[in-house]
Amino acid sequence: MIIRNVELETVCGITSKLPDHILPEIAFAGKSNVGKSSLINALMNRKSLARTSSQPGKTQTINFYNINGAMYLVDLPGYGFAKVPESERVKWGRMIERYLQGSKQLQAVFLLVDIRHKPSGNDKTMYEWIVYQGYRPIIIATKLDKLKRSQVQKAVKEVREGLGLGPDDRLIPFSAETKQGRDEIWQVMDELIGWTEPEQKGKA
């Protein structure tokens, strides 16, 4: 998709009613600090429309970014952040669950994991829960730039094994620094929502 227009359209807190969209949605889940908001910025070609931080726990609401009036990218709060009080974590967890369970327009869930680490217990639980909800998560292995090229293959294998992915399950290594992997992610999203660029006027 060629990005023409992006807008943070809806921000949902713990007590907010979730929007009843008619456009397709694609959501990004993963532990705090894994790079969800950075990935969304990269996909939108924006530096900082989605707020990012080196401190985990930055995104605390569900944020819906309208892309070209055609679809939404949905930035979720991260899980597994110890500094957030337990009561808050439970509320965020419920909010994320409520969204993933309830959205009628959700086409796919991308699950982000850090390419440098074996998936955590939380990552596995999230993966299994997304599957249980009837989705087939697409894994994005983030922070690819932090590895040497010679380390990538082994790291990808460890992530695949850690989550128990099958050979047909998709995993895309990605770097928000170098933008490696971005085109492949857009290709997958275009396929998911059945998007093709409208023919340019005057073109045969």
Ligand SMILES: Nc1nc2c(ncn2[C@@H]2O[C@H](COP(=O)(O)OP(=O)(O)OP(=O)(O)O)[C@@H](O)[C@H]2O)c(=O)[nH]1
């Ligand atoms: N080197 C490198 N740093 C990254 C990459 N992606 C994200 N970061 C950094 O990791 C930190 C966290 O990124 P965010 O995008 O805010 O992470 P998040 O998953 O949205 O975090 P929460 O909102 O807290 O759940 C920031 O300091 C980013 O600059 C990447 O691909 N490479």
Ligand SMILES: [Mg+2]
């Ligand atoms: Mg974030």
